Amino acid sequence: MKEIGNLLRKAREEKGISLDDISKETKIQKKYLxxxxxxxxxxxxxxxxxxxxxxxxAEAVGLDPAEFISLYEESVKPKKVSEEKNQSKEVKDKKTSPVIGKEKKPLLPVSALVWIILLAIIASGSIWYRYHQVYKGEVKIPYSGEKYVDEEENDEKPVDSKVLPVDEPQNTKKLTKISxxxxxxxxxxxxxxQKEIILTFTGNCWTRIEQDGRLVExxxxxxxxxxxxxDSxxxxxxxxxxxxxxxxxxxxEVTDLNHLTNPINIIIRKER
Incomplete structure (x- = not known):
């Protein structure tokens, strides 16, 4: 990646061109350059x-654009191939890792199993007996019709009569289609x-650009x-x-352009 940047900087400095000059010619912001x-x-x-x-x-400093795009694609490709190799290696290691057999624990003797079953039956019977004894002695409390009020919950604190300050909503950015x-x-x-517009092209398209009444390109x-x-x-x-x-x-993103086949004028105004 840095090799590409060094080549561009060297070509620019040899021609005595500043970044501001390239920014004006290409209409690319200086931070991207x-x-x-x-x-x-x-x-x-x-x-x-x-x-x-x-x-x-590359065109602005007199270099071959195709060469730099090829260098960029080559610099991105090895990273992708390396990631794929690492992933395939991880999968292979998982498949080839030896499986350690678990030690078999000795089974309980038959006598121990019998005692466990007997204890479970005794415990279940005891629980069933206690439940039915409690159910038989249960006494229902008559309903008096009065509503139960929790004294602690009923102690209401005085409400502050002062009006709490309310933050005014901040302006949020919005793009509205007028016509x-x-x-x-x-x-x-x-x-x-500030207004920022980005145009990306996926095919040949003749374009005319004006900013505040001035022809840009x-x-x-x-x-x-x-x-x-x-900004404009x-x-x-x-x-x-x-x-x-x-x-x-x-x-x-303006999506109204996909279905149009004829030339179109687009006007974008910024609210002052």
């Missing part, structure tokens, strides 16, 4: 995001300080690419083939 150079991919939500970030970073048809869908994001994305958009009041997206795009807004 730092994570790539450190070889720590735990910040990314999944492997598809790592591959997309590697592809964009929508086959041509345009509008959403309102509330309860957040217009290009065709391919399978494995992803785009991370920072209004974001407008134009997707040429919606089923090839996965859209998340502050963790909320």
């Amino acid at each position: 730092n994570s790539l150079e450190e070889g720590d991919f735990s910040l990314f939500p999944g492997r598809v995001y790592v591959k997309g970030a590697l592809r964009n970073y 929508g048809d086959n041509l345009e869908i509008s959403f309102l994001l509330s309860g957040v300080e 217009e290009k065709t994305y391919r399978s494995g690419d992803y785009k991370n958009l920072g 009041t209004e974001t407008r997206l134009r997707l040429g083939y919606p089923p090839a795009a996965m859209l998340k807004v502050n963790g909320f």
Whole structure:
């Protein structure tokens, strides 16, 4: 993992490019770029995001994206194979472990068994006799109709007349669909300080992105690419083939795109 990050950092420093420059060009937040150079991919939500970030970073510094994606897949593969070997070894050890036979305890002699049975019969008869004697002498208490009140439970403590303070509910983040048809869908994001939009592509999709009226990018994305958009009041997206795009807004996944086959406009506004 660190080998990949060292190669990226070396190429960037040789070209005299800063992380801020790459962040502006690729629209990837600086914290994710730092994570790539450190070889720590735990910040990314999944492997598809790592591959997309590697592809964009490599293109920005003039390297072959396919080579870095191949290096990443090779670095992940040995861990998986090692886990499978360890699991198969554990199963094999369990199967081949010798079974230690239990020592057979000597059976009780017949005379001891007879005495145990006799004692059990005597004990059962004694219990049956005592139960019936008690049952015969039982006297029912007449019901007087008065309700029994426990004096300790009846001693009520005075109720404090003061009003207890109630914590006001905090704002929770929410993504609300305002309007929508086959041509345009509008959403309102509330309860957040910053808006974060993640686009992940599973196929070819021409995309136009605008933030607060400013054109950010217009290009065709391919399978494995992803785009991370920072905070803005209004974001407008134009997707040429919606089923090839996965859209998340502050963790909320927009599922209205799967059934659309025509280009769609998506507007996402943040509540002020």
